[in-house]
């Protein structure tokens with residue numbers, strides 16, 4: 093309850109900040125974009141993990157305000173990170189939670205952030221989890237379809253860990269599969285998890301989806317995934333989540 097009261101003041105006190113985890117092309121090794129990760133710098137407790145406060149943001153409805161702030165903040169920031177080869181901004185992936193879809197304001201918030209920032213719509217990726225697809229299906233599907241029509245790619249996060257139904261891959265406009273870390277962890281340890289990974293990558297290819305592996309920590313994991321044909325990846329072994337200024341330096345030094 094104490095934490096909840098503090099959460100109400102966190103936005104105006106500017107205690108939220110955003111880290112950007114680089115995402116890589118597994119073949120060229122180049123940075124192709126980032127995933128925005130929300131953090132809360134609590135005045136006494138230090139940095140609080142989103143796993144601990146996002147459920148509270150959802151319950152209180154504060155996620156709508158914080159989510160709107162994050163959309164604007166990340167897109168403004170993302171405009172500065174240009175791929176020297178294409179001259180275009182790197183892509184930006186943003187996590188969305190169910191409550192944002194049920195507010196009725198999400199579509200408008202995303203559109204405003206795009207217009208206000210000038211961030212290119214085809215460089216924006218929105219990440220959802222399987223749990224979003226459990227209720228208010230018609231409403232959710234309508235919004236997802238609108239995003240797709242705008243040219244935004246939709247990623248299914250934590251794939252395979254939730255209430256997975258393969259029919260989701262068929263019924264929803266999903267463009268990217270994010271392979272959960274729990275599968276990547278099994279590389280070199282579990283033949284069965286390795287075979288599941290092979291199956292997931294094959295499934296993604298067969299459906300014409302992009303595939304991003306998460307939680308790559310070791311060279312063995314990287315090599316295994318690259319050899320399977322997984323095109324993109326992220327993880328502490330490649331780069332940790334960085335502050336905006338660290339991300340800028342990282343791009344300069346890796347160019």
Ligand code: G
Nearest residue numbers: 128129130131141142143146162187188189
């Ligand atoms: O960054 P970290 O590993 O602590 O993230 C923990 C969880 O919080 C992950 O499931 C991640 O997807 C989620 N998360 C991080 N940032 C955001 C955000 O801005 N919005 C939502 N809805 N979830 C986020």
Ligand code: G
Nearest residue numbers: 129249250306307308309326327328329333
């Ligand atoms: O659920 P989602 O995929 O959005 O979660 C992303 C979270 O995973 C982030 O909080 C990030 O800090 C964390 N993460 C990213 N890469 C790694 C990794 O290589 N190892 C571990 N343990 N966590 C990671």
Ligand code: MN
Nearest residue numbers: 127187219249
């Ligand atoms: Mn994510």
Ligand code: NA
Nearest residue numbers: 249250272306
């Ligand atoms: Na994940």
